[in-house]
Amino acid sequence: MKLHFFGAAREVTGTCYLLETGSHRILIDCGIFQGGDHDSERNHLPFPFKPSEIDALFITHPHMDHVGRVPQLVKRGYRGPIFTTPPCGELAQLLWKDMLAVMGDALKRDDIDPLYDEHDVGRAAEKVEAVEYGEAVEICAGAVKAIFHDAGHVLGSAFIELRIEGKPQCHIVALAKQQGQIAASVGCALSRARTCRCTWPCPGWQLHGAASRARTCGVSVELFGVPRFQPR
Numbered sequence: 001m002k003l004h005f006f007g008a009a010r011e012v013t014g015t016c017y018l019l020e021t022g023s024h025r026i027l028i029d030c031g032i033f034q035g036g037d038h039d040s041e042r043n044h045l046p047f048p049f050k051p052s053e054i055d056a057l058f059i060t061h062p063h064m065d066h067v068g069r070v071p072q073l074v075k076r077g078y079r080g081p082i083f084t085t086p087p088c089g090e091l092a093q094l095l096w097k098d099m100l101a102v103m104g105d106a107l108k109r110d111d112i113d114p115l116y117d118e119h120d121v122g123r124a125a126e127k128v129e130a131v132e133y134g135e136a137v138e139i140c141a142g143a144v145k146a147i148f149h150d151a152g153h154v155l156g157s158a159f160i161e162l163r164i165e166g167k168p169q170c171h172i173v174a175l176a177k178q179q180g181q182i183a184a185s186v187g188c189a190l191s192r193a194r195t196c197r198c199t200w201p202c203p204g205w206q207l208h209g210a211a212s213r214a215r216t217c218g219v220s221v222e223l224f225g226v227p228r229f230q231p232r
């Protein structure tokens with residue numbers, strides 16, 4: 001089992017995690033890089049994996065740094081389903097359409113190629129499969145089970161609990177932005193988790209609470225994103 005971080009590592013945008021179970025590949029989020037000097041170029045780079053080899057995509061929430069490159073993923077060969085909560089599915093489609101307008105303006109102004117077009121957005125929208133909080137989704141012939149939990153960040157946001165057949169520990173991929181609420185959610189789940197991945201560090205006591213629970217349970221908590229974070 002391998003978990004790769006292709007974005008939001010030592011930075012907070014471009015979230016894209018790849019979980020390799022040995023027999024399947026699952027992608028969590030596929031966001032654009034924003035705010036850096038070379039992010040426009042980075043968003044045009046090839047994905048560091050073959051989109052056609054991904055079995056399923058899970059989206060945690062409708063912000064562009066988590067969902068913005070999804071139509072590009074489809075354009076470059078992704079054929080599988082896109083699982084997310086009903087509000088997130090609807091909002092993501094609005095964001096993609098808005099991005100088309102933004103990219104159109106950039107094309108006129110700076111002659112920058114768009115990341116994707118209306119056709120790609122339409123194909124991505126067709127792949128969206130809505131999942132309610134608490135509902136278990138089985139993929140890869142039952143080898144992977146996913147459960148969305150309310151993350152309290154924005155409407156439809158979720159952290160996603162992944163259970164892998166044959167692996168006694170479940171793996172949690174989390175976002176943490178609305179820090180207090182997320183820390184509490186993650187804390188409740190930590191007793192079952194082996195890996196907890198947060199893009200944003202939690203300030204002070206929330207972080208310490210999550211980390212101490214993790215240590216109590218003998219699991220690892222990896223908090224990347226903002227370099228100034230120092231675990232104590």
Ligand SMILES: [Zn+2]
Pocket residue numbers: 061063153177
């Ligand atoms: Zn967000």
